[in-house]
Amino acid sequence: MFTAEKSALMAALALTANVVEKRNTIPILQNVLIEAGAAPGSLSARLTNLDIEASTPFKAIADVDFEPFTVPAGLLADIVRKLPDGCDVTVKRKGGKLDAVVIEAGRSKFSLQVLPASDFHEMKVPGGFQHRFTIAAGDFAAAITACGFAVSTEETRYYLNGIFLHPTAADAEHQGVILVATDGHRLSKRYVKAEMDPAMPGVIIPRQSIKVIEKILPKAGEIIVELSENLIRLSGGSSLITSKLVDGTFPDYVRVVPNGHDMEATLDAPTLAAAIDRVATVSGERGRAVRFSFAGGQLHLEVKNPDAGDASDTLSYDGHAELEIGFNARYVNDALSHLPGEQLTMALGDTNSPAVLRSIGAHPENLIVLMPMRV
The missing domain is CATH 3.10.150.10 (DNA Polymerase III, subunit A, domain 2)
Structure with a gap:
């Protein structure tokens, strides 16, 4: 019915784990629908769990007698994944009636049961999109x-x-x-x-x-x-x-987004991320709080863990900020990893107020707010 490269078919099935629920009691919802693609020389793989429907194309050479069919998505993905890299995968009908298909690659051969394409659920849009x-x-x-x-x-x-x-x-x-x-x-x-x-x-x-x-x-x-x-x-x-x-x-x-902070510090993002990662080494699972002490252009980071020990580090900052405040180490580094550029600003209020982080030169709406922790 069709032949496709392993990499192309594997890419089309990459969504299986995100869409198909393994323990779904409705058999057709565990299947992937292979159907004709919109572009010449392509087929399409469609998956659904009734909340999400996703369709992605893949290059394939289809026979003239190709007709859409469904097979277990997880099983097909596992089979294709274990085939040799760079191989071509051929899918043929088994017998005259399309109730099973044979998957071949080199000397490997598999047979999978088919459910009719007509049973596959399609998400309807009553009234269309507004x-x-x-x-x-x-x-x-x-x-x-x-x-x-x-x-x-x-x-x-x-x-x-x-x-x-x-x-x-x-x-x-x-x-x-x-x-x-x-x-x-x-x-x-x-x-x-x-x-x-x-x-x-x-x-x-x-x-x-x-x-x-x-x-x-x-x-x-x-x-x-x-x-x-x-x-x-x-x-x-x-x-x-x-x-x-x-x-x-x-x-x-x-x-939740504060306006008009009294203090603002400009910091080097990679330097701050590395320093937080170092001091957080001694933090326990129950508490990942890092004390930020801003004073005189120096930011002092400190972690105290009664069960393990203490850690501290210091880095420079520009701007006006005189404050002691605590933040979750993981949350800060998550934020830093999603702010582009080398430099960032941290706008601060008081010990109990959220901080606002922005990349230098970014659109003013592009920001991350961090709630403080007690330290």
């Missing part, structure tokens, strides 16, 4: 990654289990979208330029869908984003993702 905009793929991918680390995993606060996407205000100087994620301990916010309807409602993209988006959407070109009341669809580079939205209200995050 909003649509185009966004630069690279900028959108960078914003998703920069916010993804701050998404909450606490299921009781389900409305934080995703990235909040909303348009900038109608009178904003720069038209576009804002992406925000928070778990209550840190908040990450990014702006991406786009021409769109400022009246579009804000939506929450689920955590599971974010992982899929990061894997298959292109990092170059453009992405088309479409929204309905309950669904979001993203398409680019022949890949397509349709996902349910989180049914909840994202909190008023603007109140």
Whole structure:
């Protein structure tokens, strides 16, 4: 029915672990649908769990008698992964009726049971999509990654289990979208330029869908984003993702972002990250607090662990800051790893106020907020 290179087929099946639920009681939801692709010389692999549907193309030479079919996704992915690198994978029908396929590569041969393509679930969009905009793929991918680390995993606060996407205000100087994620301990916010309807409602993209988006959407070109009341669809580079939205209200995050801090320190990001990593070596699992002591252009970092020992380090900073405050070491280094550039500013209030981190020269909306800890 078709022949494809191992690498191409493996790339198309890469989403299996993110979409297919191994213990799903509905057999068809454990399957991948192999169907004709939109471009000549390609087929497409489609997966769904009823909350997310993802489709990605792969190069293949299809026979004239090719017809769509479904096979267990996890099993097919395991088989292809264990085949020799660089080999061609051939899939043929077993017998006249398409109720099983034979997979061949070199001397290896496998037979898999088929479920009809007509049984495969397709996410319907009643009434169609009400909003649509185009966004630069690279900028959108960078914003998703920069916010993804701050998404909450606490299921009781389900409305934080995703990235909040909303348009900038109608009178904003720069038209576009804002992406925000928070778990209550840190908040990450990014702006991406786009021409769109400022009246579009804000939506929450689920955590599971974010992982899929990061894997298959292109990092170059453009992405088309479409929204309905309950669904979001993203398409680019022949890949397509349709996902349910989180049914909840994202909190008023603007109140969490402080304005008009009295103090600001400019720091070298790699130097700060390395120093925090060193002093955090002695911190225990129960407490990862690092004391930040700003005074006279010197930042003194200190960790005290009664069960293990103490550690300290010092680095220079520019600006005006005289303050002692504590932060979670892992949260600070997570933030630093998602701020581009070598230099950053840390805006500070008092011991109990959140700090705001920004890369030098970045858009003013691109920031990370860190809540302090007691030390």
